[in-house]
Amino acid sequence: xxxxxxxxxxxxxxxxxxxxxxxxxxxxxxxxxxxxxxxxxxxxxxxxxxxxxxxxxxxxxxxxxxxxxxxxxxxxxxxxxxxxxxxxxxxxxxxxxxxxxxxxxxxxxxxxxxxxxxxxxxxxxxxxxxxxxxxxxxxxxxxxxxxxxxxxxxxxxxxxxx
Numbered sequence: 001x002x003x004x005x006x007x008x009x010x011x012x013x014x015x016x017x018x019x020x021x022x023x024x025x026x027x028x029x030x031x032x033x034x035x036x037x038x039x040x041x042x043x044x045x046x047x048x049x050x051x052x053x054x055x056x057x058x059x060x061x062x063x064x065x066x067x068x069x070x071x072x073x074x075x076x077x078x079x080x081x082x083x084x085x086x087x088x089x090x091x092x093x094x095x096x097x098x099x100x101x102x103x104x105x106x107x108x109x110x111x112x113x114x115x116x117x118x119x120x121x122x123x124x125x126x127x128x129x130x131x132x133x134x135x136x137x138x139x140x141x142x143x144x145x146x147x148x149x150x151x152x153x154x155x156x157x158x159x160x161x162x
Contacts, residue, residue, distance in 0.1 A: 034069070041077040046089045049081055053093065057100035065107035065125050066100070071132045074100070078136070082143060083152040090151060094158045101162050104129050 032055070040052035056070050066074075078097075084090055108129050114122035140159035143152045 038073070038077075041073065042080055046084065046086055050089065050092050050096070053077075053081065053096050057096040057103075059103055062103050062106045063110050064103065065111055066104055066129060066132075068128060071128060075132065075135060079139065082139075082155045083149055084155075085151050090155055090158075094155065097159065098162060101133070104133065 037052055037055065040048050041056075043049050043052070056073055081093060084093070108126055111122040111126040111129070115126050136159060140156040143156040148156075
């Protein structure tokens with residue numbers, strides 16, 4: 001049931017069933033266990049954390065709404081990655097979050113239209129995405145205080161500017 005079903009709606013999103021599916025072009029579908037993704041999101045190596053973040057942020061469809069699991073994982077692991085002294089890491093981190101927020105914005109527009117037509121699931125998803133965006137803004141503002149590390153200030157100001 002889960003292994004043979006190649007549904008385009010699932011491309012590039014974290015599945016609630018415990019794995020991450022990502023299909024690019026003509027490549028076959030691969031699955032990554034959520035536990036493995038969680039370990040990668042807090043890995044000691046910057047590049048591993050960036051690859052894991054990219055799995056959460058990237059999607060072939062810009063109007064595909066982020067899943068509840070994707071939003072939960074981002075809420076849990078973004079604070080670990082905001083204070084990084086590497087400028088190349090910060091640039092990649094910000095670029096991925098911009099990509100994710102673009103996807104969130106585009107999908108929210110579509111969800112809002114569906115919610116106005118009475119689709120309850122669309123209304124719930126829209127509220128969940130808007131709640132995540134509010135949480136992200138609150139997080140960024142909370143990191144702007146006198147004496148906060150330079151890297152944290154830079155990323156927070158970039159997030160607020162998005």
